[in-house]
Amino acid sequence: MAKKILSLIFVFTFSVFAQLVGPKASAQITEYNFGDIKQGDVVSYDFKIMNNGGDVLKIIDVRASCGCTAAQPDKKELKPGETTTIKVTFNSKGRKGAQIKTVKVITNDPEKSDINFVIRCNILVDENNDKPSGAVLFLPESQFNFGQVKEGTTVSHTFELVNKGTDILNIKDVRTSCGCTAALVSSSELKPGEKGTLKVDLDTKGRQGKMSRTISIMSNDSEQSTKVITIYAEVLKN
Missing domain, CATH: 2.60.40.10 (Immunoglobulins)
Structure with a gap:
């Protein structure tokens, strides 16, 4: 019993000594x-x-x-x-x-x-100040479905374009995937925050069944220089 008490006293003394002698942060x-x-x-x-x-x-x-x-x-x-x-x-x-x-x-x-x-x-x-640096072309919608259309009909849809960047957006070119589609932008330049439009016409003459066409917009967008819009239609035989 005495040895046990002495052992505990030694451990306690050593611990106190270590705290006093050693570094303590x-x-x-x-x-x-x-x-x-x-x-x-x-x-x-x-x-x-x-x-x-x-x-x-x-x-x-x-x-x-x-x-x-x-x-x-x-x-x-x-x-x-x-x-x-x-x-x-x-x-x-x-x-x-x-x-x-x-x-x-x-x-x-x-x-x-x-x-x-x-x-x-x-x-x-x-x-x-939270806007992305450079010009940024934002498309509220990037596709449109005309639904069922009679063959020979020309249908149109207008897409909105927005410059959500800090520099002037320059639309360099607009290319369609086939001659049956035409696209016209309201302006080739959009200031920061300014909105524009892209009118797309689809001529269904000589077409039949389900079809899809793409319109590629080339610009000085600092994040993505080419953005693609897709249009759909189901052409019914007249």
Whole structure:
């Protein structure tokens, strides 16, 4: 029984001694919320790490959860009682909505080698600046079905074109898949936000049964230089 008590006393004493002699990393604040910020803002917060142990605390590594976050300690070695700052910087460019990022600080603390710092924010997007760069051709509808049509009839449909980009949209060419289809644009240039039309005529003379034709629109769209519209019809014998 006495040996057991002595053993427990030894373990307890050794544990206390290790805490006093060895390095011990601590941080009072491990999380910070920036609240609402604008897209593109770069924000920073200084976290503090203190060495509450009895030996030199070494910061071995600092790892951020993504490339949008950077963290750098002022000092990498702390004497007992010393404090250093971990400056965490977050770049909100290209991001939106709620964000949670973490920074892991790895030390030589024998009891708890990792300290995780967390930053939060909500990125607000200016709708006027959220448009894709360059010209962007948007088609509210990319296909149309004329249904049943008597042979020899010419039918038409008008498609809407919208420039949802930031530069002038230039429609360079419009090509149809056969001579039975004609297409005419209202304007070859559309300013950002401007709308236009594309009128498509289908001549069913000499045709019969189900048919489909395509119209290709070539432009300076920064994402897709060629966009295709498809029309359908079922031609009934007259």
